Amino acid sequence: MAQLDAHSSLAQWLSYLEQLHPSSIDMGLARLQQVAERLQLSRPAKHVLTVTGTNGKGSTCAFLNGLLSAQGLRAGVYTSPHLERYNERVRIAGQLASDAQLVAAFSQIEAARGEISLTYFEFGTLAAFMLFAEAQLDVAVLEVGLGGRLDAVNLVDADVAVITSIGLDHAEYLGNSRESVAFEKAGIMRAGKPAVCGDRLPPEPLLSKAAELGAPLLVRDQAFYLAWAGQGETLCWHWQGRSASGELLELHDLPLLSLPEDNAAVALQAYALLGYPLERDAVIQALSASHVMGRMQRIELAGAYAGRSLILDVGHNPHAMQFVAERLQRLPCAGRRLAVFGLLADKDLVGVVEALKPLVDSWVVADLPTPRARPSREIVQCLAAQSLPAQAYPCVADALQAQLQASQAGDQILLLGSFYTVTEAILWLRQQGIAVE
Numbered sequence: 001m002a003q004l005d006a007h008s009s010l011a012q013w014l015s016y017l018e019q020l021h022p023s024s025i026d027m028g029l030a031r032l033q034q035v036a037e038r039l040q041l042s043r044p045a046k047h048v049l050t051v052t053g054t055n056g057k058g059s060t061c062a063f064l065n066g067l068l069s070a071q072g073l074r075a076g077v078y079t080s081p082h083l084e085r086y087n088e089r090v091r092i093a094g095q096l097a098s099d100a101q102l103v104a105a106f107s108q109i110e111a112a113r114g115e116i117s118l119t120y121f122e123f124g125t126l127a128a129f130m131l132f133a134e135a136q137l138d139v140a141v142l143e144v145g146l147g148g149r150l151d152a153v154n155l156v157d158a159d160v161a162v163i164t165s166i167g168l169d170h171a172e173y174l175g176n177s178r179e180s181v182a183f184e185k186a187g188i189m190r191a192g193k194p195a196v197c198g199d200r201l202p203p204e205p206l207l208s209k210a211a212e213l214g215a216p217l218l219v220r221d222q223a224f225y226l227a228w229a230g231q232g233e234t235l236c237w238h239w240q241g242r243s244a245s246g247e248l249l250e251l252h253d254l255p256l257l258s259l260p261e262d263n264a265a266v267a268l269q270a271y272a273l274l275g276y277p278l279e280r281d282a283v284i285q286a287l288s289a290s291h292v293m294g295r296m297q298r299i300e301l302a303g304a305y306a307g308r309s310l311i312l313d314v315g316h317n318p319h320a321m322q323f324v325a326e327r328l329q330r331l332p333c334a335g336r337r338l339a340v341f342g343l344l345a346d347k348d349l350v351g352v353v354e355a356l357k358p359l360v361d362s363w364v365v366a367d368l369p370t371p372r373a374r375p376s377r378e379i380v381q382c383l384a385a386q387s388l389p390a391q392a393y394p395c396v397a398d399a400l401q402a403q404l405q406a407s408q409a410g411d412q413i414l415l416l417g418s419f420y421t422v423t424e425a426i427l428w429l430r431q432q433g434i435a436v437e
Contacts, residue, residue: 006107010099013106021119027150031116038112044132045140050188052144053164055319058292059259060164063267064141066286071276073138078128080145083423090128092135105130121145125152147174149187161188161195162270167319182206189215194273198266226265241269294422307409314419318351325355335410336361338403342421345374363390366399368420396424
């Protein structure tokens with residue numbers, strides 16, 4: 001492989017990192033710790049919030065960033081994967097890290113690692129930590145890539161550990177039970193430091209780990225609460241939680257959000273434990289402005305396809321699809337709902353389809369640009385077994401064009417099932433001159 005340095009492009013570096021380690025996932029912190037010590041890597045911020053969970057990590061991080069920024073704090077957010085640009089993974093005070101910043105960090109890591117091999121994700125995690133430390137942040141919000149205990153992000157001790165939900169996914173790494181998943185996610189907790197859990201009934205390994213560490217564990221519906229009120233246009237929600245000292249905190253008549261309110265409730269509790277002000281107007285502004293590209297993202301079309309809307313969501317398991325289904329039920333649709341769907345092979349196809357089945361009038365299926373994808377013909381067969389006729393296409397662009405041509409004014413076209421599905425759709429839309437924000 002060609003030698004790279006600080007003058008190489010970000011694209012060259014990313015291509016290099018993809019080939020550097022024998023496997024894309026290599027759980028464990030020993031190699032990472034050695035390189036971090038060689039870099040004399042300091043803590044990425046004064047305060048660190050580490051976020052894990054089967055679903056809801058991205059939106060929880062977005063809510064936390066919004067709440068922190070509303071207080072004038074310098075916050076950094078590290079998330080994965082990205083949709084269009086790698087830079088999306090590293091945000092510093094509301095701005096994406098630049099190519100030059102990332103390349104400079106990669107170059108330093110490469111010089112320091114010597115004979116130690118790192119994965120693409122490990123390299124990127126160290127780079128984010130370096131850039132955060134240089135930026136002198138007040139708070140760093142770190143999203144776990146996979147699991148928790150052995151994930152690269154867990155190199156840093158969290159002041160508040162956040163576990164959004166506990167479900168089955170990535171069974172080859174995390175096990176095939178909620179108990180095994182909970183054990184891995186509990187690994188982000190630290191002795192004496194509080195943890196927030198959005199799962200109402202966390203499995204025993206999580207409870208045991210908190211007790212062993214003496215970590216105060218704030219569980220939804222036990223220590224903090226979300227309650228709904230009203231209906232239709234008056235539907236709103238109330239939040240109740242606790243400060244770090246145990247003081248009762250309450251916020252009433254909060255508006256509906258574009259991202260899950262469940263995750264907003266978790267973010268509010270985690271934020272409250274840091275001791276910053278919790279003012280209703282600032283909270284509403286921060287939560288309402290929070291968004292994540294590819295999460296129930298709506299695009300109104302013009303020109304030849306005026307009157308149609310696109311809805312993009314990267315959810316890829318039954319729990320995530322259930323949220324999509326609930327939001328679609330709230331969202332008016334004057335016409336039909338036409339789905340463009342693709343899924344990875346290790347995901348629960350039947351469970352995902354079950355959540356969407358009552359709401360989708362027409363299905364087309366696309367092959368995705370990764371060897372991890374489930375072949376479209378298999379998805380078509382699964383849909384046919386449930387009396388849902390579908391047609392397969394070799395790529396998302398072709399599938400999306402087919403649904404657009406079949407659509408009429410008032411229809412909604414749903415791009416669903418994977419980050420790959422949404423990314424490919426966004427790339428095609430931009431090629432057509434359609435703005436995607």
